[in-house]
Amino acid sequence: MTKTNTINRSPIGFSQIPDKQVFEYDRTYGANHYGRLEVVVRKAEGLWLTDVDGNKYLDCLAAYSAANPGHCHPRIAQALIDALQGNFASVISNVVYTDTRTLFLKKLTELIPQIGPRFGDHGNKGLCKNGGVESVETAIKMARYYGWKVKGIPDGKQELIVFSNNFHGRMIAVVSFSSSKKYKEGFGPLTPGFVSVEYGNIDAVEKAINKNTCGILVEPMQGEGGMYQPPKGFLKGLRDLSDKNDLFLVFDEIQVGLGRTGKMFCFEHEDVVPDGLVLGKALSGGLVPLSAFVTNSKMMDLAFHPGSDGSTFGGYPLACVAGVAALDVLTGEGLAGRSAKMGAILKKKLDDIASRSSHVKEVRGKGLFIGIEVKSGDAMVYCRKLLDLGLLANDSYGHTIRISPPLVLDENDINYICERLEKVLVD
Numbered sequence: 271m272t273k274t275n276t277i278n279r280s281p282i283g284f285s286q287i288p289d290k291q292v293f294e295y296d297r298t299y300g301a302n303h304y305g306r307l308e309v310v311v312r313k314a315e316g317l318w319l320t321d322v323d324g325n326k327y328l329d330c331l332a333a334y335s336a337a338n339p340g341h342c343h344p345r346i347a348q349a350l351i352d353a354l355q356g357n358f359a360s361v362i363s364n365v366v367y368t369d370t371r372t373l374f375l376k377k378l379t380e381l382i383p384q385i386g387p388r389f390g391d392h393g394n395k396g397l398c399k400n401g402g403v404e405s406v407e408t409a410i411k412m413a414r415y416y417g418w419k420v421k422g423i424p425d426g427k428q429e430l431i432v433f434s435n436n437f438h439g440r441m442i443a444v445v446s447f448s449s450s451k452k453y454k455e456g457f458g459p460l461t462p463g464f465v466s467v468e469y470g471n472i473d474a475v476e477k478a479i480n481k482n483t484c485g486i487l488v489e490p491m492q493g494e495g496g497m498y499q500p501p502k503g504f505l506k507g508l509r510d511l512s513d514k515n516d517l518f519l520v521f522d523e524i525q526v527g528l529g530r531t532g533k534m535f536c537f538e539h540e541d542v543v544p545d546g547l548v549l550g551k552a553l554s555g556g557l558v559p560l561s562a563f564v565t566n567s568k569m570m571d572l573a574f575h576p577g578s579d580g581s582t583f584g585g586y587p588l589a590c591v592a593g594v595a596a597l598d599v600l601t602g603e604g605l606a607g608r609s610a611k612m613g614a615i616l617k618k619k620l621d622d623i624a625s626r627s628s629h630v631k632e633v634r635g636k637g638l639f640i641g642i643e644v645k646s647g648d649a650m651v652y653c654r655k656l657l658d659l660g661l662l663a664n665d666s667y668g669h670t671i672r673i674s675p676p677l678v679l680d681e682n683d684i685n686y687i688c689e690r691l692e693k694v695l696v697d
């Protein structure tokens with residue numbers, strides 16, 4: 271993309287330090303734990319990211335689904351401004367009540383169909399954390415506790431079935447069962463109690479079940495693992511096995527929930543309801559960190575008592591204010607339906623590009639959760655070219671270009687995306 275003259279422009283963003291200095295400071299003072307693309311984003315609004323020169327990039331990554339309602343959605347941003355100006359935004363100890371947390375939890379748990387209906391029609395309860403991985407760990411605690419308390423598995427012997435190419439975050443417990451060497455090499459000792467089987471292979475799951483199996487942790491569609499949908503019937507198969515063997519079935523919808531795949535919750539595609547659900551990323555509209563573990567009220571009351579869990583910032587007012595506004599935006603603006611509609615239009619156009627491209631192996635996905643797998647296996651080569659054309663995308667599992675823009679895109683945006691993909695994928 272041609273850079274515009276930087277003199278006499280109006281200021282954009284937090285500071286005016288030049289890009290060169292940002293690169294230098296970041297490399298000097300920050301950990302080198304991301305292979306970053308060479309752009310400094312100074313402003314994020316709707317679908318668009320802007321650099322210091324005013325160059326715009328359509329964001330096809332949306333922070334891995336965190337920015338589902340579009341960056342800095344005015345309604346969510348205003349709710350945060352009101353909270354800050356009204357002096358109810360500061361972190362408040364979780365030993366007292368706040369109306370913000372209460373109202374957020376009410377809205378969230380009522381939005382979700384009865385989780386774990388086999389435990390009875392008790393409603394849902396939620397437990398708030400910050401980053402997604404924290405709520406995944408809350409779910410793991412729940413499944414282990416269920417195994418011990420209800421199934422009588424000796425404490426310390428509980429096992430969870432997990433899947434190849436899973437991604438549940440980067441902290442010790444979850445990297446311990448990652449299939450990816452780079453996530454865990456050198457970080458031992460790793461956490462025991464996880465048995466990994468092939469994603470999509472229901473026979474392998476059945477074989478892995480033993481007397482110590484307490485639950486199953488699965489992504490209903492895999493994001494970081496290559497943008498895969500499991501074979502039809504797989505989730506139903508997991509539900510049947512969980513019912514038959516009394517296993518606590520947890521769906522991690524941190525990336526694929528909240529409208530991303532064209533339904534509010536990914537599990538609605540197959541009408542299979544889990545016993546525990548993990549949400550994050552878009553839960554606060556992408557403005558502040560917020561994640562939650564949600565389960566049947568009876569199960570939440572079984573596992574968690576004062577002292578058995580907690581978090582300083584988990585469910586703090588600013589996050590919950592954003593959460594209430596984000597859920598209102600998601601439902602009020604019909605973003606799941608929009609994702610289904612726009613996703614179908616985009617997918618059709620991408621299929622057409624793929625049919626004329628010698629680079630594309632496969633296009634797959636649902637709603638605005640679409641992957642373009644390239645034959646060379648190196649998707650970043652194409653992502654770098656796309657950046658120069660004003661489009662931000664990155665790879666999933668090395669081989670797949672991830673197309674997951676904010677859910678508010680329209681047909682003009684789809685044309686913008688496709689024109690650029692055409693340029694890099696069709697010779």
Ligand SMILES: Cc1ncc(COP(=O)(O)O)c(C=O)c1O
Pocket residue numbers: 334400401402403404406437438439440489493494522523524525526550551
């Ligand atoms: C399915 C899934 N689970 C968990 C996580 C971890 O979330 P966080 O990075 O907020 O800890 C992610 C992040 O990409 C994810 O995609």
